[in-house]
Amino acid sequence: MKMDVKSRLTLLTILLVLGWISRWLSQPLLFHAFMITAASVAIFPIAKTAIGGLRYKVIGIDTLVSIAVIGAMLIFETWEAAAVSYLYTLGHYLENRTLKKTRGAIASLLENIPTRVSIIKDNIPVEIMANELTVGDILFVRSGERIAADGMIIQGSAMINESSITGESVSIVKNIGDSVYGSTLIDTGVLHIEAQHIGEDSTYGRIIALVEEAQDKKAKIQRSLETFAQYYTPGIILLSIFVYIMTRDIRLALTLLVISCPGALVISAPVSIVAGIGNGAKNGILFKGGDVMEKLSDVKAVAFDKTGTLTQGELSVEQVVPYDIDHSKLIYYAASLESSSEHPLAKAVLRYAAQLDIRPSMAREVEILPGFGLRGKVDDLIVIIGSPRWFDEQRIPLPDAIIEQLESAGLTVIIVSINEKIHGLLAIADQIRPSAHYVVQRLKRIGIVSAMLTGDHPRVAQSIGRQCGIEHIQAHCLPQDKVRYLDQLKKQYGMTVMVGDGINDAPALANADFGIAMGSYTNHTAMESADVILSSSSLDKLPYAIELSKATTRNMKTNIVFALIVAFSLMIGVLTKHVFLSVGMLIHELSVLIVILNAIRLLTFKSKDA
């Protein structure tokens, strides 16, 4: 008898209605006949899997329900038998549908991967299934379509919306030679792309694999619940047997079997977690599991890395102080020497020179000075560029007052000397992220302390910290110092998380026992080592991630408390004979549904502030 659940439910409903009509027409025989038919139709598939389980000596809820229903029929409680099996079937059907919803947010991530793709074969586009794609194929992608793999543009240019990877919703222009990511959307343009990483190898494939794995990583609280359930069910079964032997009350014994599976309790935590993780994933936040959400909801201190996290990590020359030299001449010498360096500070100087249309020449005999600095010959003059610390060590007098003033303003100072004479200072700034101050304030409002870790000079650190509103500052930090300082924060405040961009702070982030990486969906190392990964490099998602983890944990706890109360009340109700078979089943199934519906609320959770 193969029948899908929907038609089975329809049939059962009809049978039950007919049964009650017969009763109303005072046809008790017909009433019992309809009820027994209904119970038999409903119990058949349940008993089938129950027997399947018994072959492996496994007792599941299906076994217990089958015993209860068959038992009820034997004592001629036909209505109870029909009602229990009907409610069980209906409950499962509704649970199935609502559970799908809790998992919907994660499932919808897959919609960003096209199922059919066009590839160029013998100069014409041919449509194939996405899973038939191989590395080296030339993808043909038009406006409005999503790219199916990571690759390189070999023909065309386009405006691409990369929000699924970078969290930035502003489209960017990409041309021949540029890399593109699978799952990103072409706004306008037509591209030929050579596929380089496909399926689970692609950046987006990795994101999906990570979320899939995360949704089943259990919260701590969940493990204890599962242990509890493991003993609860056999405990109640034993109680039921004991009650029957002592009282010969078969109705009571059967009812105990019906309520012996604490469904709402076991389901309470996983449904909240899957909904919370799903909400995060849709909003560009990856949580690596329920345990991570639990930890983040409890966070008391956030330690920010400076460069690239609180600041944008893009250095620029902010101020130039020439001594006895023309402004553009000074920049010319500095840029010429720096043109051989890859240092971020050097790049800032070169960008600045380019803005002023100053063309640097090639420096000769360039050597790197220990600490930060360079020495070389530009147009036969000896030019040295270095940090104040280097000049201090050489006992070369510096304009200390000005340096201190610049550093206190958060600028990194470098000194230019020409033929052994100080000829200027360059003050270099790293733009603070526009949202940094706001994010720190928002964290403060929910009772979270912010700290900053940086390898930079204390004066620069103090200034940036002040501008962001951060009180706890640790400057001159090496990576190992950062980890030590994190431990210190943890001792002082409790749960501490390190936030970094995964580039400037990779070692510290990898060593921190709890870390958040931002703007890192494309950074595989950061994806591996961090516990929470934010898609965009703006800080805005951080408070949201914390609020979401708090909401998820709260939701989970509400579910657990509710489920415990229901299980306890049911037990009391049954033992005091207020709850009988069908009512027990009804309360049981309702409690499961309520727990699921409560979790679904998390899918629409939004930040109160943003």
Next chain:
Amino acid sequence: MNTKYQLQTLTCPSCAMKIKAALGKVAGVEHVEVLFNASKVVITWKNEAESVIPLAEKSAEETLDRIGFPVISKSK
């Protein structure tokens, strides 16, 4: 060696216990992990079972079917 099965939506976590117990009795199975939210089950096979994995997989699939969790798809 692992085999991963995608099952129909798992609704009760108590079915996880049932799946675990039933599959644990299949020959060649070293470890069973039920991923409730993903509705997947991952079987780790014993090393010595390597040569008979196709057979063992077949009996695992039969077991899942019998206890009411038909397999939708399989991956390594």
